[in-house]
Amino acid sequence: MNFTLIFKNNKETRSLANDNTTINDILNDLDLSSETVVAKKNGEIVIEDEKIQDGDEIQLIQIIYGG
Numbered sequence: 001m002n003f004t005l006i007f008k009n010n011k012e013t014r015s016l017a018n019d020n021t022t023i024n025d026i027l028n029d030l031d032l033s034s035e036t037v038v039a040k041k042n043g044e045i046v047i048e049d050e051k052i053q054d055g056d057e058i059q060l061i062q063i064i065y066g067g
Contacts, residue, residue, distance in 0.1 A: 001054040008062070016052060024048040026058065036063050 001016040005026065017025070023039045023046060034048045040059040041050055052058060 003052050003054070003056045003058055006057065006059040016054065019051075021052045022048065023050050023052065023058065026052070026060070030060075032060070037061065038063060 002013050003016060005012055005014050007030070023041070024034065027034055027037060027039075027048065038061045039046055039048065039050070040061065041052070042057055
């Protein structure tokens with residue numbers, strides 16, 4: 001079972017560790033914080049507890065702070 005991960009300018013196919021893999025698991029794997037990244041699953045903004053399923057496209061968008 002695989003999903004597509006899009007982050008910055010990279011697009012890659014990744015394997016799902018199990019049926020309970022979540023967005024938060026991916027953030028932890030990439031050493032990213034949910035406070036600095038917004039996740040989209042198949043084009044819809046989702047929370048970190050959202051489960052990833054076979055064939056999903058996950059896009060991680062870095063939030064830029066500034067003033």
